[in-house]
Amino acid sequence: MMQFRRNSLSNEQLVDFYKKILLPRMIEEKMLVLLRQGKISKWFSGIGQEAIAVGAALALNEDEWIMPLHRNLGVFTTRNMPLHQLFKQWQGSADGYSNGRERSFHFGSKQHYICGMISHLGPQLAIADGIALAHKLKREQKLSLAFTGEGGTSEGDFHEALNVAAVWNLPVIFLIENNGYGLSTPANEQFRCENLVDRAKGYGMEGVLIDGNNILTVYDTIKGVRDYCIQQQKPYLIECKTFRMRGHEEASGTKYVPPHLFEEWKTKDPVINYENYLLNEAVLTNESIQFIKDEIKHYIEEELAIGFAAPSIVVNTANELKDVYARQSIVNSQRSTVKRIDNSDPGFSSSSTGGDWGEARFINAISDGLKQSMRHHPNLILMGQDIAEYGGAFKITEGFVDMFGKERVRNTPLCESAIVGAALGLSIEGFKVMMEMQFADFVSVGFNQIVNNLAKIHYRWEQHADVVIRMPTGAGVGAGPFHSQSNEAWFVHTPGLKVVYPSTPVDAKSLLIAAINDPNPVLYFEHKALYRSISGNVPDDYYEIEIGKAKVVQYGEDISVITYGAGVHWALEYANLHKDISIDITDLRTLLPLDYDAVKRSVQRTGKVLVLHEDTLTGGIGGEIAAWISEHCFEMLDAPVVRCASLDTPVPFNIELEKNFLAKTRLDACVQKLINY
Structure with missing residues (x-):
């Protein structure tokens, strides 16, 4: 009873x-x-x-x-x-x-x-x-x-x-x-x-x-x-x-x-x-x-x-596409405090911004962008393994605990799925969150939360997911198959996410600020090999670069190289060694959404296109770009689109094997194939 x-x-x-x-x-x-x-x-x-x-x-x-x-x-x-x-x-x-x-x-x-x-x-x-x-x-x-x-x-x-x-x-x-x-x-x-x-x-x-x-x-x-x-x-x-x-x-x-x-x-x-x-x-x-x-x-x-008595649904494709992402103006009241740089053209000059600029390494630019974002957003919480007193695996958040306190700079247990979910919960209650994956490779254990919760929640019931996930990525440092993967293509296929991948210090800082200002979930890829090897001019002030806008690194007439991340530096190095070839280089910077207009303009300038990325060939972003060019720019082409990518193997540990794995090893052969077509 x-x-x-x-x-x-x-x-x-x-x-x-x-x-x-x-x-x-x-x-x-x-x-x-x-x-x-x-x-x-x-x-x-x-x-x-x-x-x-x-x-x-x-x-x-x-x-x-x-x-x-x-x-x-x-x-x-x-x-x-x-x-x-x-x-x-x-x-x-x-x-x-x-x-x-x-x-x-x-x-x-x-x-x-x-x-x-x-x-x-x-x-x-x-x-x-x-x-x-x-x-x-x-x-x-x-x-x-x-x-x-x-x-x-x-x-x-x-x-x-x-x-x-x-x-x-x-x-x-x-x-x-x-x-x-x-x-x-x-x-x-x-x-x-x-x-x-x-x-x-x-x-x-x-x-x-x-x-x-x-x-x-x-x-x-x-x-x-x-x-x-x-x-x-x-x-x-x-x-x-x-x-x-x-x-x-x-x-x-x-x-x-x-x-x-x-x-x-x-x-x-x-x-x-x-x-x-x-x-x-x-x-x-x-x-x-x-x-x-x-x-x-x-x-x-x-x-x-x-x-x-409810009327039958009327399909509106424009509305369906529009509602995949939250609009910034609705949920972000602090955007008026940020200035925007448009450095998408090689003719850009830092003097035009009116602020002070200084030399900084790639890693310091990321840290500075994060630090300024913490000051501009009192509701911004940082979470990740070892990011507090230790300063993170790469020391990007070193000293942040002293500046912002342990409530806002939070060490996490080793449970990526729960931390991504907790980040979404914080966002539901009005917080901004930056979560650091210690290595991009480890994102696989938080995959479901990202692609099924963060990515879809605004489309499902108009709840924004104000979350940035920083992803130290890439090979070239002899770290083997579980600390070197390029896995950005996993997420470019997922509507509702934004995927950012800077190649220079100025873009690293300004795109990180933009990602944190954006109310949508952003996966922010940062190449480990660039952390301390690349330096450049960076604004001291709080600037952002528009997410979804590519950059012309240099203009050329013979072939177009469309790339991002470490590929930008490979392309520049190759161009400097082969002055006889006029190479047009476009840095995508954002992989989702892609700047198709910039891609089209590059195709128009040369008629021959090489898509270069560190990721493996099959299923990489190069295939998507090549297909889009063939579908939308076919009459502009003077040769088939060529893809230059890394081998379809896991990333090997041995340095010589890793060099052979990377797309850079095959760049000259791909360029020569295209030039001689």
Whole structure:
């Protein structure tokens, strides 16, 4: 028999709780009817689990962020999201919460402090870390709460998020809905510990196991845990035992579940048991219950009528492309303080800027740009492995802790995925974030967060991701296959990201400032071999260069070399050694978005094009540029476009093997092939 303890709750509150838990149940029952009638296409049912979602939403303040999952309709309804708007979302209508771009609960609403999931289950946990960190930094008495299922606890993101929350003492609640099955896989095939909450101790946090079908237990527990997290500034793990009475989604069925489990859990129904409790306590009568049900039924029918009346979506390609990126003018109020350099032409003179310029190495220019950005943006947080007292693997942030403090210059555990997710959480709460990947190679373990969370979130529900990820990249320093890769092409394929790759100190500083000013996620590649080998004239003041604009390094008439990064210096070195060839050199600087106009102008000047990059040949950016030139500039060409790239092998350690690997070794042969065509 389920035991309910009302504690200090009034009759009015108990009745309100009943209405709150009954609403998602009745909506779901209606959705199942509509599904059978073919009026909706898919449904993830939370029948049997309503007490957790409703109890959690009731226990938190309305301005505290919740990261829910598929079966948490009660979070959305308890936060008073209108059903007609939710229904439009489920139907893919233009005036749903994601303009028809997302399904079911894969969306968020800043108005309601809800950040919806992505299908990968684990990444939302780290977003809760970032939001909790934002509250901590702002000295706010708030927390965040993230849902996960028992299956999701097997993901590395679960471990990383809990570890970061514990290490950083973050006020966040991790709530496990243990319904026994990850789709069809039972819990005994997912983990071996007796209870998932036992893992809390391993992270140095407290945890509790509760009956997830008792709404008063859920509410009272989370209410108390909320107070603990805020007062102690620590995270907490709650495991809720429950059961879903439908399939993972309706099409999957429930044949894999032993029938006796349905009989057992039917007696633990969270809605029926709570209703019986209110009847037994004379808080409600059968007549008042029927009145509430009639009232909710009427509300559902009214709201669905509005939802069904939504006009069919009108496709607008221009809007689809426009909404991939956040517009700077909307979210960045401090842009008026920055000056812009246009050094895209070789005739540019630093004297035209009116400011002081001085000689600086590539690495110092990056450090200076970062330092000035920290001064101009008090809400800018730096995160990365060893970036605080140690100053980073390459000493770019050396001395920053003394200047800006440990709250803003944060060492991180070795968990790239969680830190990218935390960066997004900070952005949701109004912070700017620069995360340093110690080496670009290590980005692979944070890949999902970047390409599926950061990149897509503005297109999905108009939430910007104000995050820069610095990526020390490239070969030429004998660092072998895991510290030398050129992996920029992985991200150029991903709409929603911006990819920047400077080759000179002035561009390194000014493009980094521009990246930090930009409200969109920017991957900022910096070539390790250029750090201390390249120097140049750099402005002392706070300048930026427009992202997405290429630079003409030198004009020529015989062939065009279109390149970026170390390739710019290879091309210049080659041109200086071969004065008999008039070489036009274009430095792309930004790889996404690409400056196709600059590419076209270079083709027009020479008619012969060589695309040069350090990345391996197959799948490199050179292929995209060559294809675009063939499609759009074919009549200007006097020869086929030639690509010069590194070998299709991992980057070898031995210096001689590495030289042979690099594209520079084949540059002369490629130029001669083009000249002699």
